[in-house]
Amino acid sequence: xxxxxxxKLKGTGEEAAGKVQQEAGRATGNTDQEAKGAAKQVEGKxxxxxxxxxxxxxxxxxxxxxxxxxxxx
Numbered sequence: 868x869x870x871x872x873x874x875k876l877k878g879t880g881e882e883a884a885g886k887v888q889q890e891a892g893r894a895t896g897n898t899d900q901e902a903k904g905a906a907k908q909v910e911g912k913x914x915x916x917x918x919x920x921x922x923x924x925x926x927x928x929x930x931x932x933x934x935x936x937x938x939x940x
Contacts, residue, residue: 871921878915882908 889904891897 869922870925871918871923873918874914874921875918878911878913878918881911881914883911885909885911 885904885907888907889901892900892904
């Protein structure tokens, strides 16, 4: 699995689950569930962003390694 992909997938799932929970809370008038769903969406967005950063750092690391290899060969 690519660097950060696990966190991106986890984040996407949490966002979707949070949206469902929030909408269910809204539909039933359960403000506690609505708030928990909104919080889960934020957590999902954080995990997704974390995955993006991990992927970018992995790419940067590979680019540096390639540059070093090119310079020494």
